[in-house]
Each structure stands twice: as structure tokens, then as C-alpha cells.
Amino acid sequence: MKVLFLAHTDDGGSLGKAASEALGAAKALGGDLTVGLYGAEVQAAADSIAACGAGKFLGVAGAEFATARYGSDAAACVALAKAAGADLIVMPATSRASRVAAGVAQRLGAAIDTRLTGLALDGGKVVATRWFYRQRMVGKIERDARPWLVTVDTGCFEAVSAPGSASVEMLSVTPATRTQVTGIKSPAADAQTIRPEAKMLLVAGAGWGKSQPDGQKHLDEASQLILSLLAATQCSLGSSKSLVDQSGDGGALPFLTHMHQVGQTGSTPRHQKGLATCCHGEEPHVVGWRFIGERRAINLDASCGWAQGKADVLYVADAFAVVNKVVELLK
Ligand SMILES: Cc1cc2nc3c(=O)[nH]c(=O)nc-3n(C[C@H](O)[C@H](O)[C@H](O)COP(=O)(O)OP(=O)(O)OC[C@H]3O[C@@H](n4cnc5c(N)ncnc54)[C@H](O)[C@@H]3O)c2cc1C
Numbered sequence: 001m002k003v004l005f006l007a008h009t010d011d012g013g014s015l016g017k018a019a020s021e022a023l024g025a026a027k028a029l030g031g032d033l034t035v036g037l038y039g040a041e042v043q044a045a046a047d048s049i050a051a052c053g054a055g056k057f058l059g060v061a062g063a064e065f066a067t068a069r070y071g072s073d074a075a076a077c078v079a080l081a082k083a084a085g086a087d088l089i090v091m092p093a094t095s096r097a098s099r100v101a102a103g104v105a106q107r108l109g110a111a112i113d114t115r116l117t118g119l120a121l122d123g124g125k126v127v128a129t130r131w132f133y134r135q136r137m138v139g140k141i142e143r144d145a146r147p148w149l150v151t152v153d154t155g156c157f158e159a160v161s162a163p164g165s166a167s168v169e170m171l172s173v174t175p176a177t178r179t180q181v182t183g184i185k186s187p188a189a190d191a192q193t194i195r196p197e198a199k200m201l202l203v204a205g206a207g208w209g210k211s212q213p214d215g216q217k218h219l220d221e222a223s224q225l226i227l228s229l230l231a232a233t234q235c236s237l238g239s240s241k242s243l244v245d246q247s248g249d250g251g252a253l254p255f256l257t258h259m260h261q262v263g264q265t266g267s268t269p270r271h272q273k274g275l276a277t278c279c280h281g282e283e284p285h286v287v288g289w290r291f292i293g294e295r296r297a298i299n300l301d302a303s304c305g306w307a308q309g310k311a312d313v314l315y316v317a318d319a320f321a322v323v324n325k326v327v328e329l330l331k
Helices: 017-027 043-048 070-084 095-108 219-233 241-248 283-289 319-330
Strands: 002-008 032-039 056-061 088-092 111-116 118-122 125-132 137-141 148-152 168-170 200-204 236-239 271-277 292-299 313-316
Touching: 002 017, 002 070, 002 095, 017 032, 017 088, 017 148, 032 043, 032 070, 043 056, 056 070, 070 088, 070 095, 088 095, 095 111, 095 148, 111 125, 200 219, 219 319, 236 241, 271 319, 292 319
Parallel strands: 002 032, 002 088, 032 056, 056 168, 088 148, 111 148, 200 236, 200 271, 271 292, 292 313
Antiparallel strands: 118 125, 125 137
């Protein structure tokens, strides 16, 4: 079986974590491995995995491949896949790769499955694992169609680091694209509160915006406490549907968006630990916690959802007081 590991380099020209993990997934299949890289430059990335066991390194490089753009990325991927002639193409499920994966598969006449959490050989057949229906059901997929393009999720495979000196065969690709990348606008680093790489996830629930025992709402204090805990721990911020819906209406906490929502209709983040605060722990929310290793919650209500077997530890306490104390101790 011919396997192509196909990935873009990151802004600094190296191979990102997601890509190194996708290489781990491709390599574990034990086939005839080719590496295909695209980006502004690919040599440094190729050198970082030179000893990974690949028989061939292919590259597409140049200024026009520096940033994500559908036309150039898709053209690079198609050229690399055609040159490799692989049966199985493994890409990381980064936003940049995911954006073009379906189009690349269509141009290659390949089958495609995305966001796999497992990829293994079973009785000589490649078996892919992925979750369905917002992570409620796990499915195993086999396909006869070749080529078969897959993207694999982060946090599921062992990253490969195998430095050395790689000899990269460069392909010449001239993308037909009318789109010009004129720059990138992104929020300031401290305004970015969704941090997939963080060890801990802090979830803020609707309780932060509710009347407290003194009969008053304390939204400013809630904002300040949550942001202080984020600053002190550099953890990632998630929220419940109730709270992000209120925030969207101009109420509650202004730094929350629907991107923060964790749950059945939100995201399913992966972090080592999670702390839910002022959140009831209802099933449509907790289903988004499927990949959180250690779960803790703070709630005034001793019979909230977290107490029904959904958390490892429940602190029956006032989250305002607990977070205040924790931030004080961390300082
Ligand atoms: C089809 C469907 C899909 C859904 N998808 C999602 C989803 O993706 N994500 C999601 O989050 N929800 C989802 N929901 C909604 C979900 O069922 C809940 O309504 C929602 O999660 C409740 O949010 P909450 O726990 O923050 O608020 P609430 O239920 O209002 O709970 C607030 C909690 O805060 C506690 N509290 C108040 N003050 C304090 C304090 N000072 N200290 C400690 N605790 C305090 C209260 O005791 C209470 O338990 C979905 C629902 C449906 C029907």
C-alpha cells in the first residue's frame, strides 16, 4: 500500500503539531510512505522528519503557497498527490487543510473521510474511526475506493519528530487563482481565549449572569474573575449555550461568542482537565466534554447535573468566592 502524508508547513516554515501527529497516523500503517509538503518553504519541515522512514519527499514551495488560499493550496495538494500515486492520503485536520480537502478529493476522484480519531490496519484492511452525531456515536469505516483521502484530528496520534537531512524533489505548480492575499487580521493574543493547546478548559455557565444570593447580578465582577483566571492559568475558555446566547444579545459577558460554546451543538474540545463554573451540567452540554480527561465543577446546587456522575469532583460552593480565592493564590 502506498501512503502519502500530505501537509502544509506553518508560518515559520516548520511542521506544526497537528501535521506531526498526522505523520504519526500515516507512518503507523506501515506502508510505502511518501511525504508531500507545501508552503513558502518546505526544506526545514522536511529535515525535521527526514528519518521518519519515508521513501520519498516531495515539495511544492514559493511565495504563492505561503498562506492559506483555496486555489493555490488545492493545486499544490493535487500535484503532490498525483506525483505520489498513493492509495491512501493522510492530511491533518487543520483549518487550512480541511478547507481544501474535499475539493482535492474531488479533483483526484478520491473518496474522503474527515476528522478521523483512529486509523489502523486490521487484518490487512485499513480501518478508520470517527465520531458521528456530535460525538455521540463512534463509527468504524472501511473503503474499497482508492485513492482514499483522510484528515485526522489532533490529539489522537503520536507526533513524529525524526530530524536529519531530507532530499526533497520539488514540483513546479502554477496555480490559476484570482484571489490575492493582502494580509491577515487577527485579534490581539490576549483577546484570543480559545486555546486548543492549553492543558485546562475553563467553562463559564449562565450562573455567572444570574442574580446572586444578595438579589443582584454581578456581571462586571464575573467578567473580571473569569478573565483573571484565564490570565493566571493561560487556560482555554468555553461556555454553555445559555450563556453565549445571552452574550450575543448584548447582555452577560462581552468576550463570549458562539465559538466558545461547548456541547452537542457546540464544540468538543480536547484538554487534559476541565473546570465547569456556574454551569448546570445538562446532557446536551456535557456531551461536549467527551474528550476532557479530568472533570471538575463548581456549583451551588448539590443536585446539579455534575453530581449525577458527570464530573469526577463537584465543589458545592459559590464560584465567585472560589475563583476569587484561586486567582489570589495563583498571584
Ligand atoms: C438540541 C439541544 C442542543 C443543545 N446543545 C447545547 C450545547 O451544545 N451546549 C450547551 O451548553 N447547551 C446545549 N443545550 C442546552 C442545555 O440543555 C442547557 O440548557 C444549557 O447547557 C444550560 O446552561 P447552563 O448550565 O450554563 O445554565 P443553567 O441551566 O441556567 O445553570 C446555571 C447554573 O449555575 C449555578 N450557579 C448560579 N450561581 C452560582 C454561583 N454563584 N456559584 C456556583 N454555581 C452557581 C446554578 O446552580 C445552575 O446550576 C442544548 C439543548 C438542546 C435541546
